[in-house]
Amino acid sequence: MSSANADYADARAVFTPPWRSLAGQLVLWFVGASFLLIMAVSTTLYFGVEAQTNWLDDQLLEKRFDTMRSIVSSNAEGQSWIGHEVSEDMEGPRRVFVRLVSADGRAHDETPNMSSLIGIDDFPSAHGLAPNIMRRGSALAADGRHYRVLSARAAAAGPLAPFVTVQIAMDTTLDEVVRRRYRYSLLWIIVASLGLCAVIGHFVVSRAIGPLTRITAATSSVTTMTLDQRLDLTGLPRELHELGAQFNTMLDRLQTAYAGLRHYADDVAHELRTPLNKMLLGAEVALLGANSTEAYRDALEQNMDQCEKLAQLVQRLLFIARADNKQTALVVEPINLHDKLESVRAYFEESAVDLGIDLRVAAPHDVTFEADRGLVQRAIANLVANALSHSSRGGEVVLSGEAVEGDVRIVVTDKGCGIGPEHVAHVFNRFYRADPDRTAGGDRDGMGLGLAITKGIVALHGGTISLQSAPGKGTCVVIVLPRESSTVSARS
Ligand SMILES: Nc1ncnc2c1ncn2[C@@H]1O[C@H](COP(=O)(O)OP(=O)(O)OP(=O)(O)O)[C@@H](O)[C@H]1O
Numbered sequence: 001m002s003s004a005n006a007d008y009a010d011a012r013a014v015f016t017p018p019w020r021s022l023a024g025q026l027v028l029w030f031v032g033a034s035f036l037l038i039m040a041v042s043t044t045l046y047f048g049v050e051a052q053t054n055w056l057d058d059q060l061l062e063k064r065f066d067t068m069r070s071i072v073s074s075n076a077e078g079q080s081w082i083g084h085e086v087s088e089d090m091e092g093p094r095r096v097f098v099r100l101v102s103a104d105g106r107a108h109d110e111t112p113n114m115s116s117l118i119g120i121d122d123f124p125s126a127h128g129l130a131p132n133i134m135r136r137g138s139a140l141a142a143d144g145r146h147y148r149v150l151s152a153r154a155a156a157a158g159p160l161a162p163f164v165t166v167q168i169a170m171d172t173t174l175d176e177v178v179r180r181r182y183r184y185s186l187l188w189i190i191v192a193s194l195g196l197c198a199v200i201g202h203f204v205v206s207r208a209i210g211p212l213t214r215i216t217a218a219t220s221s222v223t224t225m226t227l228d229q230r231l232d233l234t235g236l237p238r239e240l241h242e243l244g245a246q247f248n249t250m251l252d253r254l255q256t257a258y259a260g261l262r263h264y265a266d267d268v269a270h271e272l273r274t275p276l277n278k279m280l281l282g283a284e285v286a287l288l289g290a291n292s293t294e295a296y297r298d299a300l301e302q303n304m305d306q307c308e309k310l311a312q313l314v315q316r317l318l319f320i321a322r323a324d325n326k327q328t329a330l331v332v333e334p335i336n337l338h339d340k341l342e343s344v345r346a347y348f349e350e351s352a353v354d355l356g357i358d359l360r361v362a363a364p365h366d367v368t369f370e371a372d373r374g375l376v377q378r379a380i381a382n383l384v385a386n387a388l389s390h391s392s393r394g395g396e397v398v399l400s401g402e403a404v405e406g407d408v409r410i411v412v413t414d415k416g417c418g419i420g421p422e423h424v425a426h427v428f429n430r431f432y433r434a435d436p437d438r439t440a441g442g443d444r445d446g447m448g449l450g451l452a453i454t455k456g457i458v459a460l461h462g463g464t465i466s467l468q469s470a471p472g473k474g475t476c477v478v479i480v481l482p483r484e485s486s487t488v489s490a491r492s
Pocket residue numbers: 382386387390414416417418419427432433434435436445446447448449450451452474475
């Protein structure tokens with residue numbers, strides 16, 4: 001990565017938009033939900049207050065309408081109060097304007113100056129309404145003041161008969177001022193509450209995800225040198241306790257796997273060192289002093305033996321790596337069980353005769369299974385090689401096989417020296433040799449890889465392998481493989 005790109009990547013790593021971080025998202029949700037709640041409460045309160053003030057104003061207007069109604073329906077003497085009535089309440093903040101509109105739609109009487117402020121059409125129309133049915137509303141007058149207005153028809157006597165429309169307007173500018181202040185107050189309360197919510201949300205969320213940060217820090221500090229350290233689970237919330245426990249279990253597995261890997265690397269180094277040292281020593285001895293051609297030839301031959309051993313070791317290690325890899329492609333084909341065992345027997349026949357060991361096959365001819373021919377041959381051959389090399393002259397090795405439900409069972413039995421119970425659990429480990437004393441100087445110079453390879457092959461085929469042995473009595477190794485290739489891939 002170029003340095004410019006690296007800088008850009010660093011900058012991106014440092015700055016994370018809030019909606020991309022868990023804490024940011026939680027705070028945003030918290031603030032958003034609080035906003036909706038505060039808005040709902042504030043709006044309800046505001047409209048509640050507005051409805052309440054309107055209701056109070058309407059009570060006053062209705063009272064005034066009742067007075068006007070009784071005046072217009074009275075006789076001429078009573079109607080003489082009209083002029084007085086429409087001019088009342090002209091002072092003060094809550095001025096009241098009254099207008100009587102005759103049937104022809106013209107103002108019969110009205111409060112002085114009323115027309116210049118609120119026209120007839122500024123009132124809700126009472127046209128066609130039944131008498132005493134009131135229509136209410138709000139209006140903005142020409143002087144910029146707010147009015148609560150009411151219009152209704154009333155039965156009238158005298159010149160106004162039969163009906164007159166009464167229009168009453170009350171100055172409610174003070175109410176509007178109060179409402180405006182209330183709106184501003186609510187706005188400030190909303191803004192302050194949201195700020196407070198954001199602070200509280202941030203505090204709460206930071207506390208809640210604090211343990212997550214702890215786990216993240218612990219994860220990022222894991223190196224091969226710190227595989228023995230574990231996450232402290234005390235104080236972790238219930239939801240994260242499980243995560244922490246799983247993290248520690250994963251570290252357990254990693255530690256075990258890493259220890260195994262180191263052990264394996266040590267073993268490989270050890271196995272490589274022995275033949276290399278032998279070659280070095282042989283070459284040094286050959287170079288010391290004047291030797292005969294024969295002596296040089298011997299030295300070269302010994303070196304070749306060691307080279308062969310090294311090549312064999314490398315080849316087996318590669319084979320193990322292949323058998324260990326679950327992605328290894330198997331060339332699966334139908335195999336006749338008897339033929340397979342017979343071909344292994346034939347391969348070892350000469351050695352068995354030399355060793356004076358009876359090598360036999362006992363399997364039905366009609367059993368077939370699907371597997372990788374070469375790998376299966378190798379797996380069984382490893383077992384037979386072990387059986388032969390651990391049997392004495394006059395002993396016997398039997399290669400038996402049978403079909404058991406959907407599997408084939410291949411058993412290699414010998415009556416050789418057997419394996420001590422303390423070794424049985426380890427013989428499938430790489431480089432494990434149960435009889436190091438005898439192999440060290442003897443003719444059986446095993447590498448301890450045969451059974452590990454066989455186990456890997458069996459696992460690749462989705463099968464199982466087990467070994468039973470009794471010291472002095474012999475050993476029996478059982479391989480169980482699925483008969484059909486579909487089962488092979490499913491199980492492996
Ligand atoms: N049939 C057997 N009888 C007695 N001991 C056995 C038998 N098979 C395996 N073992 C013991 O198990 C060990 C591991 O066997 P494995 O085949 O993995 O290695 P090896 O035979 O020593 O070497 P390699 O197979 O790599 O040449 C052997 O060293 C041997 O001690």
